[in-house]
Amino acid sequence: MATNTETARTVEALSEQRYKYxxxxxxxxxxxxxxxxxxxxxxxxxxxxEPEWLLDWRLRAxxxxxxxxxxxxxWAHLDYPEIDYQASSYYSAPLRDEDRPKSLDEIDPELLKxxxxxxxxxxxxxxLSGVAVDAVFDSVSVATTFKSKLAELGVIFCSLSEAVAEHxxxxxxxxxxxxxxxxxxxxxxxxxxxxxxxxxxxxxxxRCPMELSTYFRINAANTGQFERTLIIADEGxxxxxxEGCTAPxxxxxxxxxxxxxxxxxxxAEIKYSTVQNWYPGDENGKGGIFNFVTKRGACRGRNxxxxxxxxxxxxxxxxxxxSCLLLGDGSSGEFYSIAITNNCQQADTGTKxxxxxKNTKSRIVSKGVSAGxxxxxxxxxxxxxxxxDNARNHTQCDSLLIGEQCGAHTVPYIESRxxxxxxxxxxxxxxxxxxxxxxxxxxxxxxEEAVALIVNGFCREVLQELPMEFAVEAQKLVAISxxxxxx
Amino acid sequence: MLxxxxxxxxxxxxxxxxxxSLSVAAGEVHAIMGPNGSGKSTLSYVLAGREGYDITAGxxxxxxxxxFALEPEMRARxxxxxxxxxxxxxxxxxxxxxxxxxxxxIRKHRGEKEYDAMEFLKVMREKRDALGISEEMMRxxxxxxxxxxxxxxxxxxxxxxxxxxxAVLDETDSGLDIDALKxxxxxxxxxxxxxxxxxxxxxxxxxxxxxxxxxxHVLADGRVVRSGxxxxxxxxxxxxxxxxxxxxxxxx
Ligand SMILES: Nc1ncnc2c1ncn2[C@@H]1O[C@H](COP(=O)(O)OP(=O)(O)OP(=O)(O)O)[C@@H](O)[C@H]1O
Ligand SMILES: [Mg+2]
Numbered sequence: 001m002a003t004n005t006e007t008a009r010t011v012e013a014l015s016e017q018r019y020k021y022x023x024x025x026x027x028x029x030x031x032x033x034x035x036x037x038x039x040x041x042x043x044x045x046x047x048x049x050e051p052e053w054l055l056d057w058r059l060r061a062x063x064x065x066x067x068x069x070x071x072x073x074x075w076a077h078l079d080y081p082e083i084d085y086q087a088s089s090y091y092s093a094p095l096r097d098e099d100r101p102k103s104l105d106e107i108d109p110e111l112l113k114x115x116x117x118x119x120x121x122x123x124x125x126x127x128l129s130g131v132a133v134d135a136v137f138d139s140v141s142v143a144t145t146f147k148s149k150l151a152e153l154g155v156i157f158c159s160l161s162e163a164v165a166e167h168x169x170x171x172x173x174x175x176x177x178x179x180x181x182x183x184x185x186x187x188x189x190x191x192x193x194x195x196x197x198x199x200x201x202x203x204x205x206x207r208c209p210m211e212l213s214t215y216f217r218i219n220a221a222n223t224g225q226f227e228r229t230l231i232i233a234d235e236g237x238x239x240x241x242x243e244g245c246t247a248p249x250x251x252x253x254x255x256x257x258x259x260x261x262x263x264x265x266x267x268a269e270i271k272y273s274t275v276q277n278w279y280p281g282d283e284n285g286k287g288g289i290f291n292f293v294t295k296r297g298a299c300r301g302r303n304x305x306x307x308x309x310x311x312x313x314x315x316x317x318x319x320x321x322x323s324c325l326l327l328g329d330g331s332s333g334e335f336y337s338i339a340i341t342n343n344c345q346q347a348d349t350g351t352k353x354x355x356x357x358k359n360t361k362s363r364i365v366s367k368g369v370s371a372g373x374x375x376x377x378x379x380x381x382x383x384x385x386x387x388x389d390n391a392r393n394h395t396q397c398d399s400l401l402i403g404e405q406c407g408a409h410t411v412p413y414i415e416s417r418x419x420x421x422x423x424x425x426x427x428x429x430x431x432x433x434x435x436x437x438x439x440x441x442x443x444x445x446x447x448e449e450a451v452a453l454i455v456n457g458f459c460r461e462v463l464q465e466l467p468m469e470f471a472v473e474a475q476k477l478v479a480i481s482x483x484x485x486x487x
Numbered sequence: 488m489l490x491x492x493x494x495x496x497x498x499x500x501x502x503x504x505x506x507x508s509l510s511v512a513a514g515e516v517h518a519i520m521g522p523n524g525s526g527k528s529t530l531s532y533v534l535a536g537r538e539g540y541d542i543t544a545g546x547x548x549x550x551x552x553x554x555f556a557l558e559p560e561m562r563a564r565x566x567x568x569x570x571x572x573x574x575x576x577x578x579x580x581x582x583x584x585x586x587x588x589x590x591x592x593i594r595k596h597r598g599e600k601e602y603d604a605m606e607f608l609k610v611m612r613e614k615r616d617a618l619g620i621s622e623e624m625m626r627x628x629x630x631x632x633x634x635x636x637x638x639x640x641x642x643x644x645x646x647x648x649x650x651x652x653x654a655v656l657d658e659t660d661s662g663l664d665i666d667a668l669k670x671x672x673x674x675x676x677x678x679x680x681x682x683x684x685x686x687x688x689x690x691x692x693x694x695x696x697x698x699x700x701x702x703x704h705v706l707a708d709g710r711v712v713r714s715g716x717x718x719x720x721x722x723x724x725x726x727x728x729x730x731x732x733x734x735x736x737x738x739x
Contacts, residue, residue, distance in 0.1 A: 443589035457579025
């Protein structure tokens with residue numbers, strides 16, 4: 001886990017600045033012209049040498065997208081300027097196809113420097129850590145490590161593009177099987193223009209021995225980022241997947257619309273952890289990433305389990321509801337979330353737990369922290385369908401407010417069509433008390449550090465769900481993202 | 488060490504401390520006794536820098552510095568420690584984590600190397616054992632679910648680790664059982680030294696049997712109505728406060 005330790009150290013070392021990862025790497029980008037039309041979709045598909053069925057799928061999504069109105073804001077508690085989808089470029093690769101690197105040595109040193117700033121010493125990774133990293137730079141994956149070790153176990157961990165080329169049968173079977181292309185406006189857009197992402201397949205009975213980790217990074221100017229990730233855990237398998245991201249500073253808003261699909265078969269377990277630290281915009285709300293993500297997991301098998309853990313500290317706008325479809329009898333879903341909004345950040349996030357199978361269980365722990373003029377909403381749906389006998393859900397939603405100008409809202413939707421369901425919902429809203437702050441300061445702890453300490457305490461139940469080193473990094477991010485929130 | 492001159496303090500328009508003066512030299516232990524509501528905790532909070540108090544007159548010099556010019560955390564780093572009458576609960580924050588953060592903040596200020604986790608645990612264990620505090624308690628969330636006595640012992644542990652120059656102990660003895668009182672007193676006495684001073688606020692003579700003060704002051708209605716040696720505490724125990732507060736004017 002040296003990677004994450006390194007990341008934590010880097011984060012610490014850089015903790016003097018406002019936004020730590022606000023640098024832009026100068027790499028020759030090979031981009032599509034701005035705008036979105038059928039030609040662009042064909043261009044992307046051709047660029048990636050995709051099979052016919054995938055191009056057809058993209059085109060269906062594209063046409064669907066053209067017919068749909070952007071409908072999200074009508075119910076989400078968000079306020080943002082209209083996005084000009086024709087102003088963005090939908091494809092950008094750091095290197096031309098003909099000189100795509102064959103190994104790490106061939107990678108642009110600029111890029112490697114960028115990774116270093118991010119605390120991902122790729123060259124040391126193989127030696128130092130047990131983490132395999134599929135690093136996504138802009139839209140094309142440029143480096144994948146540890147493949148050989150994983151291959152011995154039959155684990156497939158590669159970029160989605162590679163998977164399309166090497167395991168088309170798996171991709172064709174599962175792509176869009178959890179999040180159909182027509183699911184929602186942003187998922188539809190992603191389906192039309194996604195450029196790359198990660199693909200994971202864990203074979204029957206295999207317990208993946210290392211955390212699989214991807215670091216995302218948005219780079220080339222004016223390029224929307226459309227990641228697509230697909231993880232399949234076959235019967236009795238286990239995988240823990242980490243997603244972490246940072247972005248360079250810039251002024252114009254950037255759209256990010258990712259899709260993540262998880263599939264768990266009988267007795268399989270997927271643990272998906274995210275630390276999201278994209279540029280949130282400056283104190284006045286200028287700049288920052290728009291993050292409209294669709295994440296969904298299907299517990300298809302008996303006693304399967306999917307667990308989402310997220311630490312959302314970045315982005316100007318976050319719209320995200322990692323969900324679980326509890327299809328298999330005895331399957332369970334978990335959602336552990338920390339969302340921190342400061343300054344002018346807005347977040348509308350939560351989860352959906354859909355109980356379909358019998359004896360299904362779900363647990364939701366959401367910790368929202370708001371500071372400055374930020375606004376956030378927890379929006380969660382628990383639905384128990386008619387045949388889901390003995391379904392259980394426990395939801396706990398806690399909000400912490402720092403200062404007088406921020407807001408927190410809790411919107412739970414509960415739909416039960418089965419009388420045997422046991423659903424519990426608890427919600428609290430609190431403020432950091434003057435007494436707590438004074439107590440810390442009396443012990444020599446500066447006010448900002450005291451706030452970070454208290455907030456980390458507030459988030460503890462969720463932080464402890466993260467893999468160890470990721471938790472350390474997350475705690476640092478909590479502190480960083482609240483800088484300037486007091487005093 | 489500490490020179491309080493003519494200090495008047497109001498809270499929400501109500502005057503609590505009235506022309507209060509007190510001089511504490513290094514090496515001394517001063518006990519402050521007084522009836523409920525006389526302003527003892529107010530004094531301790533004002534010294535530590537809690538917000539919400541209007542200082543309407545007077546000055547406080549602490550180790551040669553104007554105390555009121557320092558932020559609360561700077562006062563702490565400069566060696567002023569307050570053992571709270573009512574220690575605050577901070578959910579989710581581990582007791583050991585909190586203490587390590589505090590100790591390192593102060594070590595950093597003093598130009599000493601910050602402890603890493605292993606070093607800190609070792610130092611903490613020694614002090615903890617001396618105060619009869621279990622390891623399990625330090626793993627718990629700060630003051631949450633601690634009994635009254637456990638909270639007070641935890642305050643002493645913090646003091647022992649932070650090694651202040653001036654410690655203000657606000658009713659640290661209340662809530663302690665007889666054995667715990669003895670242990671806490673040992674902890675307090677262990678810190679007594681020619682460089683350090685203490686202000687011990689208490690209602691009971693019993694603590695002062697163990698932590699023998701150099702001076703005892705009686706505070707009533709925001710003023711010192713009588714000062715004396717350790718015998719004064721005994722006299723108070725016998726007569727109660729009414730005998731003192733009655734002739735407040737005469738004593739002042
Ligand atoms: N925030 C406040 N608002 C109004 N009155 C206050 C406030 N804080 C303290 N007081 C009043 O000031 C007076 C002194 O309070 P203080 O807590 O200093 O007393 P004390 O001597 O420590 O009493 P005890 O022995 O009960 O601890 C009391 O009458 C109290 O009600
Ligand atoms: Mg008091």
